[in-house]
Amino acid sequence: MSWSVQAVILGCEMVLGYVLGRVFIPYFRRIKTGKFDLYIGDRFAKDGSEPKFGGVVIMLCVIFGVVTGVIFYDSEAVLSLESREFSGRAFIALGGVLMLTAIGLLEDYVKEKKLGIGMKPLYKFFMEYLICIGVCAALRYCGGLQTAVLLPFHLGYIQFGRLFYLLYPLFMTVGINMVKVHDCAGGKTDTGADGLCAVTAVIFSAGLSSGLAAGVGSDAAQLFAVCTMGAAGGFLFWGCSPAKLYLGESGALALGGLMTAAVLLSGEYFVFLLAGAAVIVDGICAFLQYIVFKARKKLLLKGYTLHEHLQKNGHGDFAVIGIFSVISAAGAAAAIAFFIYSGKISI
Structure with a gap:
């Protein structure tokens, strides 16, 4: 996928994220x-009314980015239906992330309305696992998936075969x-550093996109990485910080789904541990x-x-984000x- 298309998607998603936040935060x-008030208050101060539901803004941006990417991906191929594999893979992964986000939206609504x-954590985990299995199974019949995992340091591949479709969803x-x-x-917002997860997702996606461009990468994976970067x-x-809109469970599931789906589409599964x-x-x-x-009843x-832990040691949100950005940047470079x-390397 050309850099110009990626730049257009990235820029449009950034603008769209700002506009959608301004429109949806009052609702x-x-x-x-x-209470309904179009005035969202001081952007640089909290008043306790800050809502969750960040997954709505993120996924609307991602939907725009994926659809735009599919349209711009070799227009002639799209019109002649020769790019069905590319668009099919992209929309299957998008559908899976949307289902994950829907679970998060329900949780956010229940908790915000008190x-x-x-839902019990075990039930949510099982539902997420089933969705991931569905995505992997659908991708198998739309161009297939690489079931061998490449290890670093010339350790070669580990071939999982059919077992892959149970293990990778886990x-x-x-x-x-x-x-x-x-x-x-x-899900307690006071235990998080405002913006930390989104910044991590931006750096993760930047590393993934750059790595796919530098190596032999999947266009669908690169599209997902760019869309995740723009949406975050x-x-x-x-x-x-200070947040006027929290990610909530919907946003966390959306970003987690997008990051893991991009790695899945790339076929290089080890990079998740790096980026x-x-x-x-x-x-x-x-x-x-x-x-x-659990073992010693000590913290x-x-x-x-x-x-x-860093916050309780006196580090502010921006200091915590800075520390984790360095970790993320090092991981992205390794990816x-x-x-x-x-x-x-070839199989």
Whole structure:
């Protein structure tokens, strides 16, 4: 996919993210407070009325980007239906992410309206896993998927065969939930650094897109990476500290789904562990905190996650974002190197 098309999608999504936030925030706030006011208040101060539902803004931007990308992807091929594999793969992945976002929207609505605590975590995990299985199965019949995982350091490939269609959806689901934890633990906005997850998604997607361009990459994966970058960047107009709109569960599931779907389409599954270094670090710290507390009834960190630990040690949102941006940038650089390496290796 040409750089000019990517630049158009990126720029339009950024503008669209700002406009959609300005339009929808009053409506989302009414769900939370019961009051409707077009004036969203001071952008650089919180008043307690800040709603969730960031997934709506993100997914509307992504839908625009994917549709635009499919239209601009070799217009002649689109008209002659020769690009059905490209458009089919893109829309299958988009459909899966939309279903994940729908789960998050329901959870956000229940919690914002204070109707209950929402669905049990195990049920949500199982539903997310089934959606991921469905996406992988559908992609199998639309151009297929690479079922071998390339390892670094000339360790070669691990061929999973049919087992891949059960194992990778599990990997996707775990990755999606790590993104949720990276945003805020338990859906509590006071445990998150405003804008952290969106900034991580921008850097992750930039690394993925650059790596796909430098190596031998999938156009569908590159489209998803660019769309994720633009949508997350557009959200930051309202989600950066101090946030006027939170990601919520819908936004976290949307970003997690987009990031894992882009990796799935790329066929280079190991890069999630590299480009998603910030998400992995935060997720591992949360897991260790849970294990240590269960075993010894002691806290390993001051917060549930590493970013919450840093906040409770006196670091502000921007300092935390800066620290994790360095981790993300290092991981993105490693992902680019891995894509270049993968282009020189064949099964």
